[in-house]
Amino acid sequence: MSFWEARVKQIDDLTASLQSPDGLNPDTRAAALASARKLLDALESPAERIMRDMVMYPAILMAIRMGVQLGIFTGIRPEGTTLAKIAETSGADPIVINQVIRPLVATGYVLQDGQTFKPSALTTAMAGSTMQATARACFDVGNMCTAKAPEFFRKNNNQFPASINETPFQLAMGTQLPFFGWLGENPALAADFHSWMAWKEQATLKWTDWFDIQTRILDGFTDDGVLLVDVAGGAGQYLTQFRARFPHQQGRLVLQDLPQVVASMTGLPGAELQEYDFFNPQPIQGARVYFLHWVLHDWSDAHCRSILANIVAAMKPGYSRLIIHETILPESDCDLMSASMSVMMMALVAAFERSEGQWRELLSSVGLTAVTFFQPPGMGEGIIEAIKLVE
Numbered sequence: 001m002s003f004w005e006a007r008v009k010q011i012d013d014l015t016a017s018l019q020s021p022d023g024l025n026p027d028t029r030a031a032a033l034a035s036a037r038k039l040l041d042a043l044e045s046p047a048e049r050i051m052r053d054m055v056m057y058p059a060i061l062m063a064i065r066m067g068v069q070l071g072i073f074t075g076i077r078p079e080g081t082t083l084a085k086i087a088e089t090s091g092a093d094p095i096v097i098n099q100v101i102r103p104l105v106a107t108g109y110v111l112q113d114g115q116t117f118k119p120s121a122l123t124t125a126m127a128g129s130t131m132q133a134t135a136r137a138c139f140d141v142g143n144m145c146t147a148k149a150p151e152f153f154r155k156n157n158n159q160f161p162a163s164i165n166e167t168p169f170q171l172a173m174g175t176q177l178p179f180f181g182w183l184g185e186n187p188a189l190a191a192d193f194h195s196w197m198a199w200k201e202q203a204t205l206k207w208t209d210w211f212d213i214q215t216r217i218l219d220g221f222t223d224d225g226v227l228l229v230d231v232a233g234g235a236g237q238y239l240t241q242f243r244a245r246f247p248h249q250q251g252r253l254v255l256q257d258l259p260q261v262v263a264s265m266t267g268l269p270g271a272e273l274q275e276y277d278f279f280n281p282q283p284i285q286g287a288r289v290y291f292l293h294w295v296l297h298d299w300s301d302a303h304c305r306s307i308l309a310n311i312v313a314a315m316k317p318g319y320s321r322l323i324i325h326e327t328i329l330p331e332s333d334c335d336l337m338s339a340s341m342s343v344m345m346m347a348l349v350a351a352f353e354r355s356e357g358q359w360r361e362l363l364s365s366v367g368l369t370a371v372t373f374f375q376p377p378g379m380g381e382g383i384i385e386a387i388k389l390v391e
């Protein structure tokens with residue numbers, strides 16, 4: 001056996017020994033992923049890599065989105081499902097199914113066994129209604145915006161979008177509305193968007209599992225009034241998570257969001273719902289925590305200053321905590337997820353992810369200088385905690 005044949009066997013053995021990533025130490029898992037990606041990069045020639053990124057990725061995205069549309073992920077049964085059966089159930093041309101299913105098999109989204117198709121772990125994941133909503137939200141909006149971004153930037157002389165009303169989003173969706181205003185008029189995609197937010201919370205590391213909430217928040221809570229306000233909390237997944245982690249904790253939990261978002265909810269166990277536009281004064285004074293997840297990355301610095309000023313005015317000095325749960329971009333060698341999210345924010349809402357220096361500057365511009373940064377083990381979004389020192 002040659003040196004490389006032996007290495008290939010070693011890699012195969014290693015892969016076979018890893019049934020699931022669950023249970024791996026987060027730091028070790030992050031290091032192993034980084035090493036495995038470097039191995040892929042080293043094995044692939046530049047031409048192959050460019051082919052993968054430019055030719056294959058668009059086809060894969062389209063195939064996944066079509067897989068949702070044609071019911072491929074939900075229709076494939078463990079005993080095996082034929083192409084004819086998928087065509088019959090979906091009413092689609094078998095040739096179209098065949099075209100779409102090939103890249104799905106090539107990428108492991110579906111398994112092929114002779115003339116039948118069987119579910120892989122990815123098929124099962126994609127069969128869930130939340131993942132289907134995520135695929136629609138990401139493809140039908142995000143992918144359209146990135147596809148139109150070069151044209152948008154060519155027309156505006158390659159300048160950063162001047163406002164939330166002039167981004168690739170408007171060009172791609174044929175609207176003059178900003179993203180959140182447009183969502184308000186498109187309830188089906190708004191529901192998909194909030195499902196994607198909910199799934200994202202489930203699929204990623206939970207701040208309640210690594211941030212020392214007991215010491216930094218609960219120990220100093222005065223046991224009356226509002227414990228945590230989730231500002232622009234969407235479908236409420238972060239409050240649900242908090243309640244599940246601290247089921248017997250005293251104190252009110254309040255979710256605030258736009259009227260149409262609150263109206264679309266039937267309630268949130270263990271929490272209160274409140275209609276609130278964060279460009280208006282914060283109605284809850286002196287809460288222990290004002291929590292923001294994936295809110296400020298949607299807005300320019302000027303907008304963030306307005307949102308934050310309303311919170312700062314409501315904070316009780318020395319007591320209230322502003323907890324921002326967002327990406328803290330590294331100054332160099334940014335990971336692909338954070339870099340991609342930042343690009344997406346620019347294309348949709350004329351905003352971006354921020355580095356520690358940018359967070360400090362933003363917070364100090366609204367008078368918050370007592371700021372502490374926390375990074376989770378392994379990979380994931382950080383916590384930026386700020387305290388108001390004086391009135």
Ligand SMILES: C[S@@+](CC[C@H](N)C(=O)[O-])C[C@H]1O[C@@H](n2cnc3c(N)ncnc32)[C@H](O)[C@@H]1O
Nearest residue numbers: 180197232233234257258261276277278293294
């Ligand atoms: C990216 S989502 C994040 C939702 C939630 N925090 C989460 O992490 O799942 C941004 C949220 O901001 C809300 N939002 C947008 N504009 C707002 C405004 N002017 N006032 C209050 N909420 C707003 C949206 O409705 C949406 O729920």
